Amino acid sequence: MTNQAAPDWIGLSADSGTLRGWSISGGTVKASTQIELDDTSEPDATVSSLLNALEALPTTAIIACGAWFEPALRAVPCTPLPDKLIPVHMAGRTLHILPGLRQSTPSDVTQSAPAAIAGFQALNPGWDGVICLPGDTTLWVQISAGEVVSFQTYLSGTLAELITGHPLYQTALTGSDWDKATFDRTVEDALSRPEKLAARLFAIHADHLLEETAPALGKARLKGLLIGAEMAAARPYWLGMNIALIGAQSAVAPYVRALQTQGAPATLADADRMLIAGLTAAYRLLQEPTKAQ
Amino acid sequence: MTNQAAPDWIGLSADSGTLRGWSISGGTVKASTQIELDDTSEPDATVSSLLNALEALPTTAIIACGAWFEPALRAVPCTPLPDKLIPVHMAGRTLHILPGLRQSTPSDVTQSAPAAIAGFQALNPGWDGVICLPGDTTLWVQISAGEVVSFQTYLSGTLAELITGHPLYQTALTGSDWDKATFDRTVEDALSRPEKLAARLFAIHADHLLEETAPALGKARLKGLLIGAEMAAARPYWLGMNIALIGAQSAVAPYVRALQTQGAPATLADADRMLIAGLTAAYRLLQEPTKAQ
Numbered sequence: 001m002t003n004q005a006a007p008d009w010i011g012l013s014a015d016s017g018t019l020r021g022w023s024i025s026g027g028t029v030k031a032s033t034q035i036e037l038d039d040t041s042e043p044d045a046t047v048s049s050l051l052n053a054l055e056a057l058p059t060t061a062i063i064a065c066g067a068w069f070e071p072a073l074r075a076v077p078c079t080p081l082p083d084k085l086i087p088v089h090m091a092g093r094t095l096h097i098l099p100g101l102r103q104s105t106p107s108d109v110t111q112s113a114p115a116a117i118a119g120f121q122a123l124n125p126g127w128d129g130v131i132c133l134p135g136d137t138t139l140w141v142q143i144s145a146g147e148v149v150s151f152q153t154y155l156s157g158t159l160a161e162l163i164t165g166h167p168l169y170q171t172a173l174t175g176s177d178w179d180k181a182t183f184d185r186t187v188e189d190a191l192s193r194p195e196k197l198a199a200r201l202f203a204i205h206a207d208h209l210l211e212e213t214a215p216a217l218g219k220a221r222l223k224g225l226l227i228g229a230e231m232a233a234a235r236p237y238w239l240g241m242n243i244a245l246i247g248a249q250s251a252v253a254p255y256v257r258a259l260q261t262q263g264a265p266a267t268l269a270d271a272d273r274m275l276i277a278g279l280t281a282a283y284r285l286l287q288e289p290t291k292a293q
Numbered sequence: 294m295t296n297q298a299a300p301d302w303i304g305l306s307a308d309s310g311t312l313r314g315w316s317i318s319g320g321t322v323k324a325s326t327q328i329e330l331d332d333t334s335e336p337d338a339t340v341s342s343l344l345n346a347l348e349a350l351p352t353t354a355i356i357a358c359g360a361w362f363e364p365a366l367r368a369v370p371c372t373p374l375p376d377k378l379i380p381v382h383m384a385g386r387t388l389h390i391l392p393g394l395r396q397s398t399p400s401d402v403t404q405s406a407p408a409a410i411a412g413f414q415a416l417n418p419g420w421d422g423v424i425c426l427p428g429d430t431t432l433w434v435q436i437s438a439g440e441v442v443s444f445q446t447y448l449s450g451t452l453a454e455l456i457t458g459h460p461l462y463q464t465a466l467t468g469s470d471w472d473k474a475t476f477d478r479t480v481e482d483a484l485s486r487p488e489k490l491a492a493r494l495f496a497i498h499a500d501h502l503l504e505e506t507a508p509a510l511g512k513a514r515l516k517g518l519l520i521g522a523e524m525a526a527a528r529p530y531w532l533g534m535n536i537a538l539i540g541a542q543s544a545v546a547p548y549v550r551a552l553q554t555q556g557a558p559a560t561l562a563d564a565d566r567m568l569i570a571g572l573t574a575a576y577r578l579l580q581e582p583t584k585a586q
Contacts, residue, residue: 073503106492107499137495153499154491155456162455163448195487195525198447199399202430206400206446210366232488 007031009061010054011279012047012095014068015112016136019046022276023054024283029276031055037068047091058093063282065098065275067111073102077147080114080121081282098282101148108153113139116246119277120269121146129242132266134251136161138230140237152234156226157251163201163222172208173222174215176250180257182220187258190228200225223254231258238264247271300324302354303347304572305340305388307361308405309429312339315569316347317576322569324348330361340384351386356575358391358568360404366395370440373407373414374575391575394441401446406432409539410441412570413562422535425559427544429454431523433530445527449519450544456494456515465501466515467508469543473550475513480551483521493518516547524551531557540564 007023007030014020019041020034033053035046056062063085065071072086078101085096098118100111113133120131121143133139136158141151164173190197204221207213231238243259243266245252252268259266300316300323307313312334313327326346328339349355356378358364365379371394378389391411393404406426413424414436426432429451434444457466483490497514500506524531536552536559538545545561552559 102499102503107496107503109499109502152492153495155494156491158459158461159452159456159491159494162459163452166451166455168451193526194490195522197487197490197526198449198452198519198523199445199526201448201452202446203400206395206402209402210395210397210400226491229488230491233486233490233492 006055006057007060009063009283010051010056011276011283012050012062012064012066012069013112013115013275013279014064014066019050019066019068021050021054022279023056024276024280027280043068044091047095051091051093061283061286062093062095063098063279063286064088064095065112065115065279065282067100069095069097071097071111072099073109073111074099076101076103076151077149079147080117080278081285083285085282085285096282096286098278101151103151106152108151110139110151110153113141113151114148115278115282116271116274117141117143117148117278118281119274119279120244120246122277122281123269123274124244127242127244129244130237131244131246132238132255133271134245134247134255138255140234142237152237154230154233156230160222160226168205169208169218172205172213172215172218175219177216178220178223178254179214179216180220182217183224183254183257184261186221186224187228187231187261190225191232191262194229194232197225197229224258227254227258231262238262243267244269246274299348299350300353302356302576303344303349304569304576305343305355305357305359305362306405306408306568306572307357307359312343312359312361314343314347315572316349317569317573320573336361337384340388344384344386354576354579355386355388356391356572356579357381357388358405358408358572358575360393362388362390362404364390364404365392366402366404367392369394369396369444370442372440373410373571374578376578378575378578389575389579391571394444396444399445401444403432403444403446406434406444407441408571408575409564409567410434410436410571411574412567412572413537413539414439415570415574416562416567417537420535420537422537423530424537424539425531425548426564427538427540427548431548433527435530445530447523447526449523453515453519461498462501462511465498465506465508465511468512470509471513471516471547472507472509473513475510476517476547476550477554479514479517480521480524480554483518484525484555487522487525490518490522517551520547520551524555531555536560537562539567 008025011022023031131141138154142149204218245266246269301318304315316324424434431447435442497511538559539562
């Protein structure tokens with residue numbers, strides 16, 4: 001009854017509360033779908049439902065990544081993809097999971113970035129430099145000779161979200177507009193006085209209360225304070241390096257601007273395209289004979 | 294039917310979601326009660342209910358302070374108490390409200406601190422120095438010749454609360470214990486590298502996930518990171534100054550420790566005692582003939 005051939009393979013990604021899936025044939029995405037996740041999401045039933053929606057056969061290969069799969073972790077320095085994926089039994093079948101990465105000094109962990117990093121490498125062979133992945137957290141990842149040498153995760157996006165949702169900022173940070181000139185000034189200020197963060201955050205509330213400052217100015221200051229402090233801390237990562245930015249347009253835009261004003265231009269890469277390229281590179285591992293160690 | 298004389302006056306304070314009230318006679322608190330506030334709390338009914346519980350007569354004077362009363366604001370530099378309180382009609386009677394303070398450069402506002410500051414001054418006449426009031430926000434207030442010269446509010450306490458409540462830290466920051474040695478080390482680190490805040494916050498999660506670090510260590514790092522950065526920013530306030538700390542024991546204790554390790558001992562003052570002393574000083578204003586300007 002279906003007018004569509006079964007896919008060659010299925011890619012899954014589960015992060016930030018959403019399980020997404022793509023059916024892929026001949027190297028091309030044929031269909032995609034997604035399911036919102038919450039604490040009550042039963043893993044087997046959720047994955048089954050997504051696989052059915054993508055018309056997976058019992059024999060279709062499944063490659064999966066993301067924190068929701070609680071992936072095994074590999075210690076850096078290492079390539080973003082392992083020689084072999086981790087087979088996990090789920091929803092009555094075998095999923096092949098991309099491991100996450102861990103770092104000891106300083107302590108850090110990423111359960112989902114390896115797919116996008118591997119995708120960027122597949123599309124940019126031989127590239128050395130620093131990949132920045134903004135989102136709920138921002139990862140700065142140092143790449144050399146194909147390996148993730150080190151990485152550092154910043155809580156900036158989550159802090160912005162928590163502050164925006166706090167009653168103190170109920171009317172001070174509405175909408176999505178952010179004033180570019182205010183953002184630039186705030187980044188400069190935060191780069192030179194990062195310790196002032198908690199006071200400058202309160203001043204956004206105070207200015208809105210006293211002067212009815214527009215939310216577009218408040219938003220620009222919130223982003224500028226967090227990204228400016230982060231740029232001060234991550235300076236060894238970006239100063240004088242090749243820089244690639246991977247993420248949603250709204251998350252990436254202020255980083256592009258902040259880096260530009262510091263004389264550090266960045267290459268932009270589409271997040272979904274990198275993710276699917278990474279899952280594709282992982283799928284190819286399944287089909288290769290195991291590499292000699 | 295009551296075996297208690299009507300109070301001389303009633304003091305009210307409304308902040309952080311609680312309306313508290315005290316009935317006072319002969320300079321002594323005779324009874325106290327409180328009501329939790331939320332978005333549905335109807336102001337007149339809430340105040341009436343509290344006044345009834347404290348057996349206020351229709352003629353009993355009422356002195357009130359706190360953000361919930363949306364007090365008028367006076368510009369610093371000024372004394373924490375005005376020459377005259379602001380009469381406001383509420384619950385069918387006149388409440389005498391203590392104004393808040395505002396500052397233009399840098400923008401800042403405090404709707405509730407003046408009562409505690411005035412109380413501290415009443416109990417410590419002629420005192421010059423810096424008063425630090427930790428809580429949901431931390432205020433650093435510079436006092437000279439009886440006036441609030443300048444102040445600065447930090448969002449630190451609110452940030453700690455938001456982070457503690459985030460799913461990423463579900464098991465990493467439980468309980469109220471905090472390891473003192475870890476706190477001391479973290480304050481030192483944050484004083485010298487305050488720009489690392491967002492990365493060090495994520496590292497609390499990473500360490501808990503990778504090494505099952507105890508919550509008492511995580512709590513100590515959370516407090517140490519926020520207070521250390523704040524101490525770096527507020528250095529002109531505390532360095533070489535008389536320092537007084539006013540707040541709840543749990544909020545004040547890490548500040549005492551952080552200041553001590555920087556060679557800056559602080560005097561402790563009980564928050565409720567200062568608040569009631571401040572309301573008392575305000576009550577006396579009502580009874581004095583208006584000062585000549």
